[in-house]
Amino acid sequence: MVFKGHCLCGQVKYTVDMDAPLLTGYDHCDDCQRQSGSTYSLVVVCLKDKVTITGPTKSWAGKGSSGNDVHRIFCSECGSPIAHDPDAAPEIIAIKGGTLESEYKKTLKPDTEIWTVGKLPFCQEHLAKPFTHMPE
Template sequence: MPLSGHCLCKAVTYTVDMDAPLLTGYDHCDDCQRQSGSTYSLVCVVPKDKLKTEGPIKKWKGTADSGNTVWRWFCSECGSPIAHEPEAAPIIALKGGSLDSEIKKGLKPDTEIWTVSKLPFCTENLAHPFEHMPQ
C-alpha cells in the first residue's frame, strides 16, 4: 500500500510510490522545531522521485548549516507543514503527522537526528541518536 497523506484542510494531498519510508525519525534541528512548533519534527524520509503531490503547496527557501538550500513545504491554504527538501540530496523528509492516520499509527521511528540541537528538557533518547545527520 503506497504512503499517502494530506494537510489539515485537505487541499494538499500526496502519495509516495513505496510501502514504507527509507527512514523514520525525530529531527531536532532548530528549523524543524520552528516549522513544527514543537520540540522536534517526526520525519519520514522518501526518495523525491517517488513523491507525487497535488494542491496549493508553497515553498520557503532556507539555508542549512552546510550552506545548501533546504525548501520547506507547506499548504498555502491552511499553513500545515508538509515536508522539508534538501536541494542537494535525492530525498525529501515528509512531516510524519501529515501522513494518513492509519499509516502514521504504524510508524516505528528508529533514529534521532540533529541531537546537537535537542532541547535540554528532552532528556530521554527516543531512538538511535546522531548529533547531526547520520554519518
Template sequence: MVLTGHCLCKAVTFKADVDAPAVVGYDHCDDCQRQSGSTYSLVVVVPKDKVTTEGPLKKWKGTADSGNAVYRWFCSECGSPIAHDPEAAPVIALKGGCLDSEIKKELKPTVEIWTVGKLPFCQEKLAHPFEHMPN
C-alpha cells in the same frame, strides 16, 4: 507501500509510492522545531522521485548548515507543514503528522537526527541518536 497524507484543511494531498521509508525518525534541528511549532519533527524520509502532490503547495527556501538550500513545503491555505526538501539530497522528509491516520499509527521511528539541537528538557532517548545527519 503507498504513503498518503494531507494538510489540515485537506487542500494539499501527497503520495509516496515506496517499498518502505528510508528513515523514520525524530528531527531535532532548530528549523524543524520552528516549522512544527514543537520540540522536534517526526520525519518519514523517501526518495524525491516517488513523491507526488496536488493542491496549493507553497515552498519556502531556507539554507542548511551546509550552505545548501532546503525547501520547506507547506499548504498555502492552512499553513500545515508537509515536508522539507534538501536540494543537495535525493530524498525528501515528509512530516509524519500529515500522513493519513492509519499509516502514521504504524510508523516505527528508529533514529533521532540533529540531537545537537535537542532541547534540554527533552533528553529522554527516543531512538538511535545522531548528532547531525547520519552518513
C-alpha cells in the same frame, strides 16, 4: 505499496509509492522546531521521485548546515508543513510524519534521531504525568 497524507484543510494531498520509508526519525534541528512549533519534527524520509504532491503549496527556502537551500513545502491555505526538500540531498524528501493518513502514521516506528545537538534538554521518552486527552 502506496501510503498517503494530507494537510489540515485537506487541499494538499500526497502519495508515496514505496514499501517503506528510507528512515523515520525525530529531527531536532532548530529550523524544524520553529517550523513545527514543537520540540522536534517527525520526518519520514522518502525517495523524491516516489512522492507526488498535489494542491496549493508554497515553498520557503532557507540555508541548511551544508550551505545549500532547504525548501520547506507547506499548504498555502492552512499553513500545514508537508515536507522539507534539501538541495544537499536531491534524491530525498522528508515528509512531515504528522501529515500521514492515520492508519499509516500509527504504524511508524521511529528508528533515528537527527540533529541531536539541538535536542532540548527536557525531551524525554516518557513523562511522569501522561494524559490520554487534555486534562480538565
